[in-house]
Amino acid sequence: MAVEERFNEEEAQALKELVEVAVELKKTGLLGMLKDFLSDSEGAFSAILVDPSTFRLLALIAAVLEASRKIDGSQVAGVKNCVENAFYCLLDGMAKTDPAKAERRGLMGLMSALRDPDVQKGLGFVMALAKNLGACLRKLEGSTKS
Secondary structure, X not given: OOHHHHOOHHHHHHHHHHHHHHHHHXXXXXXXXXXXXXXXXXXXXXXXXXXXXXXXXXXXXXXXHHHHHHOOHHHHHHHHHHHHHHHHHHHHHHHOOOHHHOOOOOHHHHHHHOOOXXXXXXXXXXXXXXXXXXXXXXXXXXXXXX
16 A cells, blocks of 8 residues: 555655654664653763753853843844854864864964965955954943943
């Protein structure tokens, strides 16, 4: 009996999507991790609860959540886009960079690097971020002096 005969169209679509998710989880290795977790969930929870890094991570997540509550709702889409793109480029750049091969650079090396359009673009992003970060910090300083 074909899948279409056993399920209505909506159920068949849901089953197809579930299989697609399972395939993606398998590709990323998360399916195996989830399977291991489910086979010994009590042990996994115990390990998580006694690990101090878990509490540190939760504190950091709580700080990010608190900060996200403070931004204007109209900024969320822009922040999401910026974070996705910046982290993608950061991770991509890190994957292509071997710290052991990083060269020492003096003033002349820096001047030479500044001719590279990619260095210019990266520095432009960092400078724009620094400007906006500084403006926000100055605004926070003003609000705490009251």
